[in-house]
Amino acid sequence: MLSSLAYIGFETPALDDWHEFGTQVLGAQVVERPDGLGLRIDDRAERIMIHPGERNNLAYFGWDCDDNAAVDALIDRLGPIDIATAEEPDLASLRNVERLVSFTDPFGFRHELTTGLAHAGEFVAGREMDGGFVTGEGGLGHAVIMVPDLDAAMDFFVGTLGFKVSDHIEVGMSLRFLHCNPRHHTIALSGAPGVAGFHHLMLEVEQFTDLGRALDIVNDKKMTLAMSLGRHTNDLMTSFYVRTPSGFEIEYGTGGLLVDDENWEVDTYDAMSFWGHRPPEERLVPGIMRRVG
DSSP states (O other), X not given: OEEEEEEEEEEESOTTHHHHIIIIITOXXXXXXXXXXXXXXXXXXXXXXXXXXXXXXXXXXXXXXXXXHHHHHHHHHHGGGTOOOEEOHXXXXXXXXXXXXXXXXXXXXXXXXXXXXXXXXXXXXXXXXXXXXXXXXXXXXXEEEEESOHHHHHIIIIIITOOEEEEEEESSSEEEEEESSSBSOSEXXXXXXXXXXXXXXXXXXXXXXXXXXXXXXXHHTTOOEXXXXXXXXXXXXXXXXXXXXXXXXXEEEEOOOBOOTTXXXXXXXXXXXXXXXXXXXXXXXXXXXXXXX
């Protein structure tokens, strides 16, 4: 039913800083919008939207659905667990999609079920790049959120929304990695009692050279690395994590593993990375989180 993460939106008081960060660091194409600015990373309309706000906040997830029948099926699944949905045709136009149905999940995150994210012509990178971003069937990338009740979150994202389990990581904290297309995971859940929040968004580039070029830019600009260059155990992504102007992280990576449901076996890992992914000496405070419960 859900086929990919189509887009994501944030609110921030640091809107102006995203012009340089989006183009010069990420290599995205910046689009001015009536409600802020957008970042394009492929031939579709902007997939990352940044809105002005008094504080840093994850505003919404936009999920691409197979078709209108898939949207309707998800509406039917949400009804019995008392989650109200709303058709928003005016907002659909603003998000550049054909249809948009919104709801808020049990943990306070806003979701938008959509169809038909518009094509917007050739993507023009914001800086020199040898290749582009890995999107297509895999959508925008992946997101990692913190949830106060991991079992309840699994019930919702797997049982209601229809995600499939890729694997687990247990490293003093519990993480669950979920997919809805061949990308190893489109969303991951981190159990954090008393907290709901957003940790990072992953963008994948096609060429290793573009990963290295981005890391050079981050180091030259003396930007905050939340995790150094490394390679993950479960999805095999080689990546680094850079803090955005809005306090959350972007994982910038390449070489991610693809899932084939016909022969995939769920596994559990006891380490996040084969090598690297070292945090800074001074611990970073999560940028987008709220206390719940």
